[in-house]
Structure formats: C-alpha cells, structure tokens
Amino acid sequence: MSFLIPCPNCGKRSAYEFRFGGEVKTRPEAGSSNEEWLGYSYAAANRNHSQKEWWFHTYGCRQWLFAVRDTMTNEVTETSLPEEAP
Amino acid sequence: MSRKMDSAPRHGVSFRGNDGSSGTATPVSNEQARVAFYFNGRSIEALPQDTVASALYRSGRRTFSRSFKYHRPRGLLCVSGRCPNCLMNVDGTPNVRACMQPVQDGMQVIHQNASPSLETDFMAIAEKFSWAMPVGFYYKTFTHPWMWHLAEPFIRRAAGLGKIDNDPNAVTDHPYEHVFLYTTTAVVGGGPYGIRAALEAAEQGEQVVLIDDQPALGGYLRYTGSVKNTSGTASHSDTPAEGEPTEGLDALVKRVNEHPNITVFTNATCFGLYEGRLLGIAHKNPDSSVAQRVTQLRTERIVVATGAYEVPVLFENNDLPGVMLSTGALRLLGLHGVTPGERAVVVGSTEAATSAANELESAGVEVTGVVPPDQVVKAVGRKHVTALQTAEGQLACDLVVVCGDWVPDAGLVAQAGGTVAWNEKRSVFATSDLPEGVSAVGAVTGESLPPAVGLSTSSAANSKKVFVCPCEDVSLHDLKTAITEGFDHIETLKRYTTTTMGPCQGKMCQQAAISICAEQTGQTIQETGRTTSRPPTSPIPLGALAGPHLHPVKRTPMHAKHDEIGCVWMDMGEWKRPLYYGTPDSKRESVEQEYWAVRQRVGLIDLSTLGKLDVVGSDAGKLLDKVYTNRFSDLRVGRARYGVICDEAGIILDDGTVSRVAEDRYFITTTTGNIEFVQEWLEWWLAGTGMCVHITNVTGGMAAVNVAGPKARDTLAKLTDRDLSNKRFGYMRCRQAEVAGVPSLMLRIGFVGETGWEIHFPAEYGEHVWDAILEAGAEFDIRPFGVETQRVLRLEKKHVIVSVDTDATSNPIESDLAWVAKLDKDDFIGKAAISRAKDRAPREKLVGFTMDEDVLPPDGCVIIADGQPAGRITSVRFSPVNERIIGLAWVSAGLAVAGQTIEMRVDGRPVTAKIADEPFYDPAQARLRQ
Ligand code: FES
Numbered sequence A: 001m002s003f004l005i006p007c008p009n010c011g012k013r014s015a016y017e018f019r020f021g022g023e024v025k026t027r028p029e030a031g032s033s034n035e036e037w038l039g040y041s042y043a044a045a046n047r048n049h050s051q052k053e054w055w056f057h058t059y060g061c062r063q064w065l066f067a068v069r070d071t072m073t074n075e076v077t078e079t080s081l082p083e084e085a086p
Numbered sequence B: 001m002s003r004k005m006d007s008a009p010r011h012g013v014s015f016r017g018n019d020g021s022s023g024t025a026t027p028v029s030n031e032q033a034r035v036a037f038y039f040n041g042r043s044i045e046a047l048p049q050d051t052v053a054s055a056l057y058r059s060g061r062r063t064f065s066r067s068f069k070y071h072r073p074r075g076l077l078c079v080s081g082r083c084p085n086c087l088m089n090v091d092g093t094p095n096v097r098a099c100m101q102p103v104q105d106g107m108q109v110i111h112q113n114a115s116p117s118l119e120t121d122f123m124a125i126a127e128k129f130s131w132a133m134p135v136g137f138y139y140k141t142f143t144h145p146w147m148w149h150l151a152e153p154f155i156r157r158a159a160g161l162g163k164i165d166n167d168p169n170a171v172t173d174h175p176y177e178h179v180f181l182y183t184t185t186a187v188v189g190g191g192p193y194g195i196r197a198a199l200e201a202a203e204q205g206e207q208v209v210l211i212d213d214q215p216a217l218g219g220y221l222r223y224t225g226s227v228k229n230t231s232g233t234a235s236h237s238d239t240p241a242e243g244e245p246t247e248g249l250d251a252l253v254k255r256v257n258e259h260p261n262i263t264v265f266t267n268a269t270c271f272g273l274y275e276g277r278l279l280g281i282a283h284k285n286p287d288s289s290v291a292q293r294v295t296q297l298r299t300e301r302i303v304v305a306t307g308a309y310e311v312p313v314l315f316e317n318n319d320l321p322g323v324m325l326s327t328g329a330l331r332l333l334g335l336h337g338v339t340p341g342e343r344a345v346v347v348g349s350t351e352a353a354t355s356a357a358n359e360l361e362s363a364g365v366e367v368t369g370v371v372p373p374d375q376v377v378k379a380v381g382r383k384h385v386t387a388l389q390t391a392e393g394q395l396a397c398d399l400v401v402v403c404g405d406w407v408p409d410a411g412l413v414a415q416a417g418g419t420v421a422w423n424e425k426r427s428v429f430a431t432s433d434l435p436e437g438v439s440a441v442g443a444v445t446g447e448s449l450p451p452a453v454g455l456s457t458s459s460a461a462n463s464k465k466v467f468v469c470p471c472e473d474v475s476l477h478d479l480k481t482a483i484t485e486g487f488d489h490i491e492t493l494k495r496y497t498t499t500t501m502g503p504c505q506g507k508m509c510q511q512a513a514i515s516i517c518a519e520q521t522g523q524t525i526q527e528t529g530r531t532t533s534r535p536p537t538s539p540i541p542l543g544a545l546a547g548p549h550l551h552p553v554k555r556t557p558m559h560a561k562h563d564e565i566g567c568v569w570m571d572m573g574e575w576k577r578p579l580y581y582g583t584p585d586s587k588r589e590s591v592e593q594e595y596w597a598v599r600q601r602v603g604l605i606d607l608s609t610l611g612k613l614d615v616v617g618s619d620a621g622k623l624l625d626k627v628y629t630n631r632f633s634d635l636r637v638g639r640a641r642y643g644v645i646c647d648e649a650g651i652i653l654d655d656g657t658v659s660r661v662a663e664d665r666y667f668i669t670t671t672t673g674n675i676e677f678v679q680e681w682l683e684w685w686l687a688g689t690g691m692c693v694h695i696t697n698v699t700g701g702m703a704a705v706n707v708a709g710p711k712a713r714d715t716l717a718k719l720t721d722r723d724l725s726n727k728r729f730g731y732m733r734c735r736q737a738e739v740a741g742v743p744s745l746m747l748r749i750g751f752v753g754e755t756g757w758e759i760h761f762p763a764e765y766g767e768h769v770w771d772a773i774l775e776a777g778a779e780f781d782i783r784p785f786g787v788e789t790q791r792v793l794r795l796e797k798k799h800v801i802v803s804v805d806t807d808a809t810s811n812p813i814e815s816d817l818a819w820v821a822k823l824d825k826d827d828f829i830g831k832a833a834i835s836r837a838k839d840r841a842p843r844e845k846l847v848g849f850t851m852d853e854d855v856l857p858p859d860g861c862v863i864i865a866d867g868q869p870a871g872r873i874t875s876v877r878f879s880p881v882n883e884r885i886i887g888l889a890w891v892s893a894g895l896a897v898a899g900q901t902i903e904m905r906v907d908g909r910p911v912t913a914k915i916a917d918e919p920f921y922d923p924a925q926a927r928l929r930q
C-alpha cells in the first residue's frame, strides 16, 4: 500500500500519512429500525472499483476528507473536503 | 604456517579439518595494495576491488557452501548475486552473498550449513538418504500430528540456512537507515541502455536517479572487452545488441557523472516496485556507520533497464564446484583479475560459446573443447569437477564454463503490472503492456536476446542428480515425479516441490521448471505460464525493512523533578510516568506509604499525560451531546461532568471529564495516549456538518496535577486566593484561578476517592507549580505518588479504566457504567446499540470482588464456574484499607450477584473470592465531597 492521495490542503502525499475511515455511508435517522442500524454499523458495500471513502490526514493538515478510490488499483481519482463536497 | 592472526574471530566459532582449498592459489603480488579479512579465522589477502568470493577464489578456495538438503558441495556459479551458492556469514550477518560483498579490512567471514567444515560436512550423509526424502516429503510423511512431534526436533536442527545472532546488542551493531526521496525519472540498471536512458531524460530537463547494484556503472561493459558485440555475454545490467551505443564506457560514465541532473546510486539494489511508482532500494554500506540504507524513491517515470541473466544448463552433476556460468567466469576474470581455472571445457552452442572460449584462452586458460549442450552426459568429479563426460568420451578439465539460456531480469516489470510472456516465435520471454509511466529498454524487454536452446535432458542418465533448483536441491527427477503425482500446474508444482522458493527466488530455476512442466504436460511454454513475481526481487534483511530503532519518548514538564526525587519509571504509550517513587526493590513499601499519604494527609500526582482538548464554538455543546453518551449542552458554566464516548456499536472508546469553562467553551480530558484518536473522532463527527466548533489539542501545552487527600484544601489554600470551601467550590465544579501565581483551571474532581483538585496550567510552569505545592504541603507531610498507587486508590473506588478493564467488546451497560448512557437523549453515537444492549439480557458483567484469602491472582486470571471458564480478572491489587485483595473482573451475568462466590486457580491451587457490588472504599462518597 504505497499509493498517493492528493490532499486538497497539502497536495499529493503517501497514503501512509493518512488514516482510513472506511466507505462513506449515510447514518440512519434517530429512531430508525434495528435492521437499519445494524446494516449501517456492520455491513459494507465493498464496491469494486470506484468507492467514496473517508480519509484523515494524520501527518499533514489533520483534516477529514473524501477520496474516491479505485479499489482494484488503489488509484485515488478525486478528493474533497466535506464542507465543499457536492 | 605463516598466517596473520592479529585479531581473534569475533564470532566465536571454532574450526577443524583442513582449510580445504582444492584449487590453485594465485598469490597476490607484492606491489598491489592489499586488504586482509578473515575466513573461518584465517587471514585472507585481497585486493581492494575484490569481493569476498573473488578473494577466496584467488586464494584457492573452490567450495563455497553446502546445499540446503543434501549438503552437496557447491562452488561459485553466477558470481552476480543470483544463485544460492556463495551464502556466508559476514560480520555476524547470515546469508550474505560473498560474490557481492566488497572486502573490508578485518572483516570476519564464516561458512554456513556445513559441519565441521565446507570440505568435510557430516550432514552430507543426507544424500544417502535421499530415497527417504522424496519430493513432497512433508506431505507424504507427516500424516498424523504425532509423527511431526517425533521428527520436529531433528528437522528444526537441520532446516534453515544461516544462524541469527541472538545477542540483542547485535541489532545496534547493524544500524539501518531509511531515506525518502523524490525524482521525476528513475532508471534501474546502469548498463549501456540504462546510461543512455538516463542521459536522454536528463537532457530533457528531468531529474534522474540512476540505480545499479554493482560498485560502478557499465553493466556487462565492465568485464567484457573484446566480445561486447555478441549477445551471449551480457551482464545482468544489460545485453548488447543492435543500436548499442558505440561510445566507450569511460566516456559514457563521464557524461553521466558530469550531468547536473543525474544522481547515481551504485551498490544499490532495487528490490521492489510498488503502487504509486515507488521504488524500494537497498544500499549496502552507504557509509561506514550504516549497514544498510533503504531508500523509498517516489517517481513520475521509471525506466527498467535491468537487462538479462544467464541460467544453468541441465545435465547430471551440473551443480559440481567448477561448473560455472560463462558470465560468472568472465566476471571473475574481467572484474577481479582472477583466473577461473587452468583447463576449461565450454558448454554451449551459440556463438557466445566461441566468444567465451576465446576470452578464456586470451587470459591463459587452456580450453580443451566446446561442447553443445545436447552432447553433455555429465560432469565428473567428487568434490570438484575433474572432467566432462560427453557422448564421445571424457574431456579432462578443472572448469566447465556453461553458456546457458538468457532470461530477462523482469521482476520489476511484472510488479509494475506489465506482462512477461513467452514469445513462441523468438523463443524468449518478452515484456509487454507496461503501465503508464513505466517503460523498459534493453535486454529486459527480451528483444535482443538469443533464442532459448531449451531442455536437453534426454541424455541424462540419472535425473536425480540433474539439479534444476540449486537452492532447494530439487532435481529433474523430483519435478517429473511431482507432475505425475498431479501437481501439473506451474503454481502447484512450485508449492509442492518448493522449486523457485529458495534464496534465489527462481532466478536460476524458473525458466527450467517452466520448460519441464511444459514438456511433461504437453503444453506450450506460453500455456504453462509463469509464477507471480512479488517484491522483493532479491533478498533484503528484515532489519533493513524495519529500519532504525527510533521511538519517540514524551516527557512531562515535571520529568526532571521526578528524577530528582527518584522514581521507578513506566511507559504509558509514548509517555514516561513515575510508577512509584523509590527504588526497584521498594515497591511494596513505597506504594503503601504513598497510599496512606493520600488517604490520611495529602498526595500529589503528575497528570500532564492526560489528553486535553479545548473545544470552542456556539455549537460545541451540540457536538458533545452527539459524541458523548451523556448530555453536555445542559452543563452549567463552572461545572464538570464525567463522560464516556462510544462507537456506533456501543463499544466504549474513551472516558474523561468535560468542564464547561464558558458559555461557548469546554475543556475536555481524555485517557493518556488516546488524545489523537479522540480528537480525530470529534473532528470526524464535525466534518461536513457546518456546526461552529473549533477543536484544539492542548495536551503538550498544559501541565496537570492532582492534589488529593484530607489536607488538599489546606495545602492549596496557601497558593490561591480562590475560596476552596465546599460552599464556594463544591464537588464537580470548575474555576479559573491563580495557583502559585500561575493562571490555572481548577477542577474539583478526583478518582482516588478523597477531596481533591485537578489543576491544569501552562506547561512552562510545570516545575514551579510542582515545587510550590510540595512546599505548601510540607507541613502536612505531603507525598508525590505514582501510577501504581493511583491504580490502588482508583480500584478501591471501583473506577473502571478504559482499555484495561474494558476491551473492544465492552459496552457501558455491561461495564457497570449504565448511568452515563442517557437513552432519553434524542440521538448520540451508539444510542441504538446501547438501547439494544439494555433490552437484552447481558452476557457478561464487570464486577468488583474481594479475595477470600491473601492470594494475588495475576491480571487476566480465568474465573471458573462448574469447571468451565466463566470470566477473567482485569485489575487486582492489595487494598491497604481493607487489608484484603480486591479487584475487577468480567463474569458471566449469572454470577454477577453480590455475595456470590467465584473460583479461580492461582499457582495450580483453587482459590475463591466474593462478588462485591459496592465500591471498596467510602461507598457513600462522603470523603470526596468533604
Ligand atoms: S555465486 Fe554468488 S550468488 Fe551466485
């Protein structure tokens, strides 16, 4: 695992500088059913190819960011800060 | 015997037997500058350009190792670091390739895998029992576990190569270094193609790093003079072909060295190509203080110019010392000036064979014949070759020079994602489909290589002695047997026979194994395919990958004070904390004295390691309500509250106190060492919400102490104007105040169960405040106390320590912390899971217990009910006030009833304890609120 992540604040950096936060999921509304909560907590879509993920730039700007990563090649095609994300 | 012995060998091995040189020694002439190193304790003279192998060869040594399985004598084969034949222990490092190791004065070299000596190895008896060790020996023999247990001690002793120095100090003897670099273009391989690629890129303004594993640039040009226009004599770095630069080597190297855009790494092996065009490069002895440096070189473009290498020809006894690859012989001659033999037979059919013969003859070697591979019957000789048996008779010789097939050194191409496939038309492996940013030039592409001659094994009388894989002693017979046994896929064949899995990683044997597999299964070589190529392409010490032994240490602002008093230190993550004050053998008395100081008078503990966060903003309360299980938006200014953070599965992540210091400002403490995590966690739940909150980690900027005990108030009253009375500064209140003249935040909290204040203040005043408190408390006989005493004090109050008493499955309901989960809150992280946990019957519970007798069970001790494991102890200590041993334990829910007896075994003896549901000290919290 030595791919690069283009941090919107810091530029292209080694993935070793980041902490992985898993795929981006939508948190259920308060009061949702158990099934929905269990799905949210334990199930992962584990997409082939393009997947939107959380990454934290631990040894850089210390910001959470979104990265779209190809899970087959580890190529990160796009990153954004959550505030600016569409 | 006049041998130099000015220092004893450093690695105390004694040697018996003769020194076993079977070849003719060529003395080093007196005019040449000399170096001396030790081989098995004997001094060997060498020239500065020598490797350990070339110097030993010059001194007459012909046996360099014993084979892995049968302990057959082995001599130099490739002389380029690609085979297993010259592995030796150099200055304590095992498995060093002697032919790649430059000599250094005083170096200590010892042989491996032979006892007592390379010449007389008792383990050679193994070959007599080869019938008992068929291919797939392990799978066929150890069909029941007891068989393995029986054989294991013997196999363990015989297996493995080289010995590791178990002395922990040896690690610091071999310092490793990591370096991170960036360049636009990296060229791997310093042969003519690599040099030309580097110059071209540099001319275009690129920053170029040119990497070669030899001491100097030039590839094959360094050791072939007259024969450089034939394709058969290439070095590993490159192969000459059409379009080869006509410029001389010196001129090329001069241009490289003078170019400002080119950096050259020599003696540097590129062992892997990783994602993001990252190259792993190992440099041996980059300077005298470093054993090995690993460079991670990030690049935009990579040019692979690693060339091709020669592989052995298969015939009976092809592993006998004296049978050498033509490139090996030419390297000995051209690079080190060592004559490889007196009478040579050349095996080969290409024009390369003629060229090699010419080269040898011009160096004064008598060449008695050039034999095509299919005419060879076997090599003759016991410990060294004495003749080559051909279809037409025997040719006496002391050297068999083998011109084998050529294989592109394409490991990096494959790792990059490129294809390395058999080209049927041209009978070579060739590269194609390289990914963007990676290209290949020269022989590694397969383009200029002569077509492979392939197998000529039909004439082999005894296929058991035709060695395909010299590393693992896998013979032609073994491979054929394995294929008939059904392992006819190249990947299963590899795993079953272990061919290609030894130290050479398939360099010497992969091509042959593929050909044999193809021939036996009736497939083409293309259909047979290749096994996957993964880093490292050549072996690299684990220590070099692990890198330097550096580990950050954090010291609190009062560190020097603790040292002055004298304490026993403990590591808590990166932090150093006093475990207790005293000496290593005073633990029990020291802890008890500190304990009674807190319970009866006043104690002082350094809490600077606590994580501290400053959380500011109009939405700060809202964020904390979401992240903590309890409520903070309703916390009044000037108050503090204990809080727990859980994840969405309801698992406890951290705990600490949250104090509201202003309407829009909270001060949070976290567990020592967990601060980064908690900050990231808060930031995560903040990200993208648009809430107005700013989180700052102030851990390093703030020192903290806890002053606790019946006399804590009297002590602090001397240092602050704040009214510390219960009425004006009650339990769980927080106040800004000056303490000893330093602006501080005082929290009326404490987990040790006495009246006390936690004081947070700027780190630069750490020592000043510490001293001032000790001075103020002197009249009450104040004592500093350490982590061990604090644990006893906390345990008596039954305070749970997150990640000591809880683990990755603990939720607040089962951890006796149900009260912190405010399930009436609209929403918080983990609410759904904690609600579920509350509704279902708990499986386990965290409970207190008191031992029935004076026995101290170890942490983690298993609790037994009805002969079955029913829980485990997480904390256990002697409680001075109860004069009993007390603790916390997880027990199955059925046992979690006050008064219930639980059982465990300590030192093999059953002992009992009783569950206690109240804290062990001051359950009414009266002392805390005094
Ligand atoms: S002879 Fe040294 S590795 Fe082959």
Ligand SMILES: [Zn+2]
Residues within 6 Å of the ligand: A007, A008, A009, A010, A011, A057, A060, A061, A062, A063
């Ligand atoms: Zn960043």
